[in-house]
Amino acid sequence: MTNALEVRNLTKVYNTGKGIRDISFELSKGTILGIIGLNGAGKTTMLNCLTGFLKYDSGEIQYDFNGERYNKATPTLLDNLGIVSSEYGYPDHFTAKTISHIMSSTYRAWDKKRFFEILAHLDLDKSLKTGKYSSGMKTKLAIAIALSHNAKILILDEATRGLDVKASSRVRELLYAHVSNGENSIILTSHIMGEIERMSDTVMLIEDGCVQFINNKDDLLYQHKIFQITSSQLMEMDKKEINKVKREDHALYVIAKDPKAFGDKYKLEAVSSSLDRVIEIILEGDTFQ
């Protein structure tokens, strides 16, 4: 199997009615999947199902590590997953050294040398008590741990919280290095669109607990080129050609169903675009009536 992970019809619904429904996707080995969506859309619920922290109602989760398949939250599974989330719970007097000691009993493949190398690379003092950590330091520690036990899949939920530009850059380098062997994979969520846009191979949008789309990042941007037009131009257009329209006070933006044909027909050039502008128009734009 060339997929590190396959998810089929995953459903987990809370009493409130919120949750995730029928989520299906595949994570290819050696790739980075970026998951985006509003707060409350279901990203964290889904990740918690993947890590085994949350019991799901129905569906299938199938991991493939070294040709062996796993679908339960066993210790072996957790050995192979590197998890970074906003959960953080170490006693204040622990230092990174203490934590390394504990991790060596927790993980089968704990690599102490690598752990301290990463901490040094991220400028984190291994003798500082965690009670004194800033939020950025907590993030750095979590990332260092996730990268130090030979995890095949990293699951990073808002993993750059509190990191400054330099630290983010270092973390990015570490993450790229992690997948460069073509076997390791990463799932990451972030509100920092620039990060998702830059790092992801595949992008998935979750809205109201469902997968809105999942696509190769470049194809996504290519198929959702943004054109800037005027209202009178819009009136001349066929509604069948238009996917979404977004009105700003003094400008009008459209995403066409076939950007190449649309651009050629109306002799328009697409404006310089970014993932967050595309998502904004998809989520907040209207269909053309």
Place this chain on the structure above:
Amino acid sequence: MLSFYGRWCYIMEFIVNPNSKETIYEQIIFQIKLAIANGELKIGDGIPSVRSLAKSLSVSTLSVQRAYSELQKEGIIESTEGKGNYVSANLSKSSLKDALIKAVEEEAQRVISIAKQNGIELNELKELIQILWEDF
């Protein structure tokens, strides 16, 4: 597109434009073909690994992979376990020339289309091309 890096090591550089009418993978394919055609890349020369090119350009590895797969299908590059991707010895100049001519043809179509839309006559266009060719 080749730049000198370090003492003796040449590194190939790419430029991609996310706003182009061509997709990312099409741009990559074309640049590799062009580099081979103008001698910057020779038979046996290595091509960047999928991940390293994707990372350099901030594009999806899936796009790079697709470009490389198509180039492999056309016999222009080869891939071996451990050695990575490199320019194929079986590459026929003709397979490349076709690609180049096709590329030039596509550009010419665009130029002709713009000329026609703007009422420029064929002889004006020919004159323009002549001047530009001589100036180049």
